[in-house]
Amino acid sequence: MNASEKISTVTVARQLAVALAATLSLAAAAPAWAKGPVPDPAVKDFQRVVNAAYAKYKDLKEGKNADYIPILTETPSDLFGVVIVTKDGKVYSAGDVDYKFSIQSVSKPFTAALVMSQQSPEVLEEKIGVEPTGMSFNSKLALAIYENSVNPLVNAGAIAAVSLVQATSEQDRWNKVQQNLSDFAGAPLTVLEKVYESEYTTAFGNRGIANLLYNWGRLYSEPEEALRVYTRQCSVGVNARDLGMMGATLANGGVNPVTGKRVMPAEHVPELLAVMATAGFYDESGVWMYKAGLPAKTGVGGGIVAVVPGRFAIAAFSPRLNEAGNSIRSMKAIQDIAADLGVGVFGANPN
Ligand code: DON
Numbered sequence: 414m415n416a417s418e419k420i421s422t423v424t425v426a427r428q429l430a431v432a433l434a435a436t437l438s439l440a441a442a443a444p445a446w447a448k449g450p451v452p453d454p455a456v457k458d459f460q461r462v463v464n465a466a467y468a469k470y471k472d473l474k475e476g477k478n479a480d481y482i483p484i485l486t487e488t489p490s491d492l493f494g495v496v497i498v499t500k501d502g503k504v505y506s507a508g509d510v511d512y513k514f515s516i517q518s519v520s521k522p523f524t525a526a527l528v529m530s531q532q533s534p535e536v537l538e539e540k541i542g543v544e545p546t547g548m549s550f551n552s553k554l555a556l557a558i559y560e561n562s563v564n565p566l567v568n569a570g571a572i573a574a575v576s577l578v579q580a581t582s583e584q585d586r587w588n589k590v591q592q593n594l595s596d597f598a599g600a601p602l603t604v605l606e607k608v609y610e611s612e613y614t615t616a617f618g619n620r621g622i623a624n625l626l627y628n629w630g631r632l633y634s635e636p637e638e639a640l641r642v643y644t645r646q647c648s649v650g651v652n653a654r655d656l657g658m659m660g661a662t663l664a665n666g667g668v669n670p671v672t673g674k675r676v677m678p679a680e681h682v683p684e685l686l687a688v689m690a691t692a693g694f695y696d697e698s699g700v701w702m703y704k705a706g707l708p709a710k711t712g713v714g715g716g717i718v719a720v721v722p723g724r725f726a727i728a729a730f731s732p733r734l735n736e737a738g739n740s741i742r743s744m745k746a747i748q749d750i751a752a753d754l755g756v757g758v759f760g761a762n763p764n
Pocket of ligand 1: 517612714
C-alpha cells in the first residue's frame, strides 16, 4: 500500500507531496539488491590478476604430462591458459584458453550434479558416498576400506555415477551425460576420439574397479557399459574457457550465465561444492583447501576449475602434473588469483 492510499481526505496536492516524500525516503533506505545488479567489487582487478598469474608461471617447467593414458604424452607441455568467468558470463583470459584438451576428472562433479537432479542428493550419498577417501583417484584399496562407499570424484564413484544416470540404453546414457556437460559449458561438447581410444584400450584398472563395484552391488548398470560411458565422458574436449563457463554455472547457482538455462537446482549447488572442497584434489584436497580455500576439480588432462560461490569461476590449463595427478601451473595460478582477490571461502588467504 502506498502513502496516498492511506490518506483519503486530504487534497490531491497533499497526497502527491506525501507520496513523493515516501518515495524519496524509501529510495534512501533501499537495500543494495533493490538497486539492481551490483558489480562484483573485484571486477576491476580480474584482467590484472589473470595476466599476473599467467606471466609468473608461463615459463615454469616442473612436472610432466600424464602418461598412463598414452596419448596424453602428445599434448604440447608448454601450453598454458588462465581464465576467470563471472556469474554474468564475462570472460577475462590470458594464454592458451582456446586449445581443446580432454576434460578427464573435471567432468566428474557435473555428472554427479546430473544424478542429484535426476534423483536426489540423498541417492548420491547412499549409493555412491560423499566421504573423501584421502587416497589417489584410482585407488582400489579405498573401495575395500570404505566398504564400497567412496565419493563421485574418485574413479570408483564417478564410474558409479555414470551407471546411476537414468537411461534407457547405453546410447541414451551417453547422450544424457554429454548433453549435461554441454549445458554446463553453454556450448556443444564432443569426444576427442583419439583420447577415448587411447584410454579405453588401456583401461585395465578402471575395468577392475567397475567389476568390483558390480560384484558388491554398488554399480547400477552393466560394468562394461559404465566403463565405456565413463571413459567417453573423460575424453570430452574442452578448453580453459569452457571449464571457466562450467564453473561459472555453479557460481551462478546452477544457471548457465550465457544461455540462461537452469542446469541443476540451486539448492544442490552447495552440496556439490562441498564434495569438490573435500575431494576435488583426492589425496591433496587438504593442502589445496589450505592454500586456495576454494572448491575445485582437477583432471589429468591438465585442467582445473575452481568456484567462488555466488561470484565467479577461475579455470586454468597446463598439461604438466605433480605426483598426485594435478596440474602444477594451473594450481599455482588459481591459488595466486584467489589470494590476490582475497576470495577464499574461509577468508582471504595470504599469497
Ligand atoms: O579414469 C581416469 O583415470 C581418467 N579418465 C581420469 C583421471 C583424472 O583425471 C584424475 N585427475 N586428476
